[in-house]
Structures are given as structure tokens and as C-alpha cells.
Amino acid sequence: MDDPRFHQELLIDINADCAQWCPVEWAARTTAVTTATTTTADDGGADADDDGDAPANNWLAVATYELDEATQTRKGAAMVYTLLHERSGEGEEEQGDQRLASPRLALSARADGLPGVFDAQWVRLPLGAAAREEEGGGAEWGLSLALSDGRVVVLAVVVEEEQEKESGSTSAPRPQLRLEPAAEWQAIHGPQGGDATNRMALMVAWDRLVTNMTARAAVSGSGGTVAVLGSGGGSGNSESESPWTEWQAHDLEAWAVAFDPWRPPALYTGSDDASLKLWDLRMARRRSSGGGSGGSDGGGAAPAPASPPALLLCDKRTHAAGVTCISPHPSREFILATGSYDEKARLWDARKPRTPLAELDVGGGAWRLQWRPRVGGGADGSGDLLLAACMYNGFSVLRAGGLEDGDAASIEVVERYEAHESIAYGCDWWRGGGRRGGSAPCSSSSADDPRCIVATASFYDKRLHLWSPSLTQ
Numbered sequence: 132m133d134d135p136r137f138h139q140e141l142l143i144d145i146n147a148d149c150a151q152w153c154p155v156e157w158a159a160r161t162t163a164v165t166t167a168t169t170t171t172a173d174d175g176g177a178d179a180d181d182d183g184d185a186p187a188n189n190w191l192a193v194a195t196y197e198l199d200e201a202t203q204t205r206k207g208a209a210m211v212y213t214l215l216h217e218r219s220g221e222g223e224e225e226q227g228d229q230r231l232a233s234p235r236l237a238l239s240a241r242a243d244g245l246p247g248v249f250d251a252q253w254v255r256l257p258l259g260a261a262a263r264e265e266e267g268g269g270a271e272w273g274l275s276l277a278l279s280d281g282r283v284v285v286l287a288v289v290v291e292e293e294q295e296k297e298s299g300s301t302s303a304p305r306p307q308l309r310l311e312p313a314a315e316w317q318a319i320h321g322p323q324g325g326d327a328t329n330r331m332a333l334m335v336a337w338d339r340l341v342t343n344m345t346a347r348a349a350v351s352g353s354g355g356t357v358a359v360l361g362s363g364g365g366s367g368n369s370e371s372e373s374p375w376t377e378w379q380a381h382d383l384e385a386w387a388v389a390f391d392p393w394r395p396p397a398l399y400t401g402s403d404d405a406s407l408k409l410w411d412l413r414m415a416r417r418r419s420s421g422g423g424s425g426g427s428d429g430g431g432a433a434p435a436p437a438s439p440p441a442l443l444l445c446d447k448r449t450h451a452a453g454v455t456c457i458s459p460h461p462s463r464e465f466i467l468a469t470g471s472y473d474e475k476a477r478l479w480d481a482r483k484p485r486t487p488l489a490e491l492d493v494g495g496g497a498w499r500l501q502w503r504p505r506v507g508g509g510a511d512g513s514g515d516l517l518l519a520a521c522m523y524n525g526f527s528v529l530r531a532g533g534l535e536d537g538d539a540a541s542i543e544v545v546e547r548y549e550a551h552e553s554i555a556y557g558c559d560w561w562r563g564g565g566r567r568g569g570s571a572p573c574s575s576s577s578a579d580d581p582r583c584i585v586a587t588a589s590f591y592d593k594r595l596h597l598w599s600p601s602l603t604q
Contacts (some may be wrong), residue, residue: 251275325354336350355404386403499518
């Protein structure tokens, strides 16, 4: 097992808990995306217009959370970094007779003064049919934030004029970005009689297969409620706008929520009550528009829906502690992974949900599991890979095998990254840098491959790292 290659460390001023690359790849499946390009070592040319990457491919969202114990107030911030490939000075690396670009991150935009941010997810704009053209300054991408006051806020990422290149640098100039409010909802009201700690928004997930005209999000809450936000009839820019529906899905904190990408009406949720549930949203009737309280302060309880979603699955036996994440496979129907405080990562086949296909003790707590983009055991033989944030045991790359035949499924650690010194929370794979012809962004031996990059964030030491797994067989 070769060591991963370290590229950069950044110190964040508040505890870092989220790191998400802009997922241009999945959006491009249903939406035309204007692309710009950069030089790759494969092409060997000096022209910066050969690779076909959309500029947003290089955007990394980082979010933060901090609790003031004395006042019990929570604060946070959201940042967007741009990935640059330097070809000058110390950044230049050699591989054989090829010059490689050393990647680094540069801060491009920041939003301060937010409540604590528990989750950050990218979403295509506009959100709904009634969204104004000027809303978000015509931005194509927004950053949705699950906040400690129960709101979900969408910040549009607006591209301004490109900043001039640094002296002596041969990298492409980076655009200046700014974050503008585009939409918000008071998503989580919490259970009846609950206090503020039961009204925090913990995770947000977007239905990726619906069109922009009917964008839909699901939000999980600290009081065990789950809300569905629908923007097909409006832009969602009203501070007091309530969720389409909110119901008591779990008994304790609902840490995890995810749409089934193959069957969008199906929604997975997971909780501190150690249960994994599957809901059919088609059975939930929209709550009445009248009544209900809850402005931006999150006060009041949400009106009960006329009919809650139908519960299709409830597994309370498998996980020995809270379910922290649910990650459907992006290219294998029915396959999903779950993480838990019980320190295990599990693989599931949704058609046979009584028992997991395979499980692995990753140590420390499996907080996040991120499937590698364009996975599926390509020509490089790297198999189906997961990037895992293992809380008190650093970060790991996992390989899932035998997914074609569930009876032969397996999961193993193929690489560990232990450079962080605090709780491992945020992690994601960069989706850019693919060669012409659509080859996967990571080869089977890729510590020296500039196309294979991950970002990881740790909490109390406030660190953001950029590195490349080796993935050596």
C-alpha cells in the first residue's frame, strides 16, 4: 500500500465540518453545461482549452460550525475555493519526462455571519419555475446550507470578472466569485413542545433526477423530523416559507437523508435511534397552506401533513448505534452504503434489505461515505471506491467488490490518510480532470496523477487538506 501524496494544507478560522466539490458531472447528464478547459499532462500542450472541464468543476465548498458553550450560540461560515494547477516555481513536479501541475486551493468567495452549518450541498439554479431571472445574478450553481436555526439557505455562486494571473504563473486566471442569497426556507420546526436544540437542520439532499423546474430537497432535523421542500411553484425566497411537508420520522436526531437516484419518490433516512428507513413520498399529501407558525427564529411546531409518507422499510436491528450517512451508488442501481457511529461501513442491496451485503469496521465512526465519481471497475481495475471520513480514525479509501453478485460482495480498506489531527468530518472526490474520451479521473496508481484529487476537512484543528490517493493494487 503506497502512501498518498499530500498537496496542501489550509487553516480555517472556525471548525471545519463540510467539504464538497461542485458535482458538474451528474448535472451534465440532464442539463447542458457551458464548458471551459485547462491543460492536462496527458495532452502535453500549452493551450488551456483542451480538456473539457466546466469551470465549476474546480469549486470546493467548505462550511464551518462552532458552539459557544457559555452562550449556547452557534455560528458558522461558508467558503468557496477554486482549484488551481500551478506550473511554476515550487509547484512544479516531475513524472518521467512530463511536467505535472501541482494542485492548490485559493479562496474565491466567503459568506460570514451564518448560524452553525451542519451540511453543505450544491444545487443547480434556478430552483423553480417561478424563480426570477435576476435571482442569484444568473448564476448556474447554488450552495445549499443546513443551518443550526432550522433554515435551509441557498447562496448563488456568482462569477465576476477573472482575476489576473499571479506574476510568473502559467495557470489559467481564476474567476472572482461572490455568494448571494438566492432562496431560503424555515425547513425544520421540530416536534411539538421541543426546544431550539430540536429545531436544527442537520442534512440537506436534493432530488437529482428532477428538472430545475421542480427542484425538491429533503432536510433532516435534530428533533427526528424530516421535511421536504418543493420549489416547483415558487422560488422559495420567503424567509417564513414553510416546508411542503414535515413529519416525525425518527425518535432521535436524524443525521442522514438521501433520495434514491433511481426512484426519486423514494427517500432514505437514518437517525441516532440506530434505524434506517425508506419512505415513499408519493403517499404524502401537501400540508394545508393556512395555519402554522415559524419564522426565521424557528419557533412553533410545523402543522402535521394531511398524510405522511408511507414507510416502506424500517431496519432497527443492523446498526448498533446512530446512522450517520446514507450514500446510494451513483451508477449501480439498488446499491447503497451506510455509515454509523458503531464504526462500521455497510453495503446494501435495496431489493434485499433484511441484511447488509457486507460490512467493515473502519474505526472511529463512519461519518461520511463518498462514492468515487464514474465508478464501476473500469479499465484501470480500481473497482468501486469509497472515500470515508472515519471521525476519530482519520480518512480511508475503501474498495467495494463483488457488487455484480451480491452473494460475493466485500468491502476493504485499501488506503489510509492520517495527516489530520482532529475529528474527520468532510471529504469528497474532485470530479474534474478527466481525459478526452471520458476515462476515469483516478487511475489505479494515482498518487502522481494530477487528475486524482480529494479534499478532506477536520474539526477542532480547523484543517483543510488537498491530497491524492495512491490506489495502488
